[in-house]
Amino acid sequence: MNSQSIENYLKVIFNQAISTDEVNTTGIAQALEVSLPSVNSMVKKLAGMGFLEYEKYRPLKITEKGRQMAAMIIRKHRLTEMYLVEKMGFGWEEVHDIAEQLEHVQSPLFFDRMDELLGYPKRDPHGSPIPNKKGHIATLEYxxxxxxxxxxxxxxxxxxxxxxxxxxxxxxxxxxxxxxxxxxxxxxxxxxxxxxxxxxxxxxxxxxxxxxxxx
Amino acid sequence: MNSQSIENYLKVIFNQAISTDEVNTTGIAQALEVSLPSVNSMVKKLAGMGFLEYEKYRPLKITEKGRQMAAMIIRKHRLTEMYLVEKMGFGWEEVHDIAEQLEHVQSPLFFDRMDELLGYPKRDPHGSPIPNKKGHIATLEYxxxxxxxxxxxxxxxxxxxxxxxxxxxxxxxxxxxxxxxxxxxxxxxxxxxxxxxxxxxxxxxxxxxxxxxxx
DNA sequence: TATATTTGTTAGTCTATTCTAACTATTTAA
DNA sequence: TTAAATAGTTAGAATAGACTAACAAATATA
Structure with missing residues (x-):
């Protein structure tokens, strides 16, 4: 199983790749509040695991496998946010930190049950799309x-x-x-x-x- | 904040202390499936943090501070189990592994909300008492x-x-x-x-x- | 285009947590 | 009450993930 650290890197990289498809090391470091060398060594590790394409001094590219993995984490995050708002009465400004922790829970059943209880929502409480179980993410045309x-x-x-x-x-x-x-x-x-x-x-x-x- | 590892040790030590008040290293090692030396070094660390009293070759004693800390983790675990059964439709045999992960979530609000939604239950789905917010645990006279x-x-x-x-x-x-x-x-x-x-x-x-x- | 700035990399260190191997103390039982 | 068995300890090493300091490549700017 991937560590929480790995999952956090993947999520950040995925989010940064949404617009440009290419990601730079400094952006990851800032998003995660870690040093450049930390990012550099993790990036090599992620590349070794097949989640990224890495070449010295070149921008990073996320692979299909990496995109898939990241989408599943984001799915868990957004389902959780929706659940917290809809079923537990939290405000949309309260749910991020809790979802940040729950997204690492390993239990497909747990998230499938949330999904079911919520009636298979397409969006989280902030309007962001919830990736489906196959990792597909609807693009918003807003x-x-x-x-x-x-x-x-x-x-x-x-x-x-x-x-x-x-x-x-x-x-x-x-x-x-x-x-x-x-x-x-x-x-x-x-x-x-x-x-x-x-x-x-x-x-x-x-x-x-x-x-x-x-x- | 205490690491998940520390929390797991505390929980196991607490559970073993319930009957005898004194705990031995081997029991912890077996419960956590780690080696004796791992337990030994963690035990010293926990003693340094004031959660245990430790003397070489002597049985361990959990301190009031340790008992308190452990009770809060167990509270989170048992509230979660109850929530999963009562609000999410899981069977009592399905909830342990999920609760094992959720018990490490840092968000008093999250667990207080569960507690509230459940109507402040006194027992988890297996009949074990849920510690209250002050760390007090009802003793069962069964x-x-x-x-x-x-x-x-x-x-x-x-x-x-x-x-x-x-x-x-x-x-x-x-x-x-x-x-x-x-x-x-x-x-x-x-x-x-x-x-x-x-x-x-x-x-x-x-x-x-x-x-x-x-x- | 030469230089300054920004970005990325390497080497080496640190901490947390785990391990094995070797050893010591305590307890049990002959 | 001494030997055997059990329990606990130390030393030393491994791994993951983070760091700083020093350096190298790429990019922006004069």
Missing amino acids: RMLADCQPGEKVVLKALGHTSDAFLKYLNSKNLALGVEVEVIALEMYDRNMTVVYDGHREVLSSLVCSKLLVS | RMLADCQPGEKVVLKALGHTSDAFLKYLNSKNLALGVEVEVIALEMYDRNMTVVYDGHREVLSSLVCSKLLVS
């Missing part, structure tokens, strides 16, 4: 709120970022997935956006709007 | 079925042993906690016991009867 025009009415579907601070900010503005948002105005100078939803009228920064995924 | 006399009617309350094999054996005989058992006969030669319950008539070995705790 736009950023930041790219919408005044007059448009869209629905908040997912988040491009899920830090505690951001989730708490959204809570404070009563912004949740499923909320219908109307773009009222877009300030050209700083791209601040005035929006209306659920009886709220708020001005959101471009930073925030670029993290809100809508359709 | 007798062994093996000590009952023909003619007695008792209720199965807990198990003195919870191995997979034993639980599956009990399943096969439809023996569950709460079942009322009447002792029909006790064979003096081998102490086999004939019992009746729920429309069943069975002959149980003395080994089995000594693991069935009743009141």
Whole structure:
């Protein structure tokens, strides 16, 4: 069985590979808060296990086997988050740290049961897709709120970022997935956006709007 | 934070200390399936952390601090077992390995929520007491079925042993906690016991009867 | 293009946890 | 009460995963 350390590396590498397919050592080191040499030696190990393609001084490439492995860990993480929110009454800002630990539990039965009790959800509480049992991950075809025009009415579907601070900010503005948002105005100078939803009228920064995924 | 390894040692030591208060190295080694020298070095470490009293060649004594720490781990384990059975539909023979992993999760909130959702249970699915948040463990005043006399009617309350094999054996005989058992006969030669319950008539070995705790 | 900056690598060390082999103390039993 | 058996200990080594210091390659910039 892979160690928790290995699983954490794989997950980070997978997440970084989503956009570019290629990953660099420094990014992994920052995400995991470990030193470059630590990453370097682990990367060699992962390559030896067939999860990565590694060549000195070259960007890393995750293999199909690595992608598959990582998807299963992310599946466990996201199912857990969904379970914690839906069945145990946690808020979406409380579940990350717990899921970070539960994702390493070795028991297919445990996660299958969660999946079943949840009715086979497609998304986690932040709108991120839950990989299926074969490791396939649905790609989301959402736009950023930041790219919408005044007059448009869209629905908040997912988040491009899920830090505690951001989730708490959204809570404070009563912004949740499923909320219908109307773009009222877009300030050209700083791209601040005035929006209306659920009886709220708020001005959101471009930073925030670029993290809100809508359709 | 204590490592999983430390937590596992503490738990085993605590369990062995329940009867005798004193624990020996060999017992720990067997329970954890590690070598004697491994136990010896960990024991010194635990003593250094104030969880044990250690003197060369002397039986170990767990300290109040150690007992407290161990109780919290056992609390997490047993709450988890109860949750898995009551809320997720697992059988009592399926939960040990999962709980063994979840007991190391660091999140008081997670276990408090389980506790709440379960209605603050006092016992796990095998009838063992769940330590409270202060580390206090109710002592069970149950007798062994093996000590009952023909003619007695008792209720199965807990198990003195919870191995997979034993639980599956009990399943096969439809023996569950709460079942009322009447002792029909006790064979003096081998102490086999004939019992009746729920429309069943069975002959149980003395080994089995000594693991069935009743009141 | 030459140099400065960034990124990645190697060598060597440290800690936690495990092990085997060899030895010593304690307990049991003849 | 001494020998045999059991239990506990020490020394030394292995592995996983992390680190720092020193160095090398790749990239960006003047």
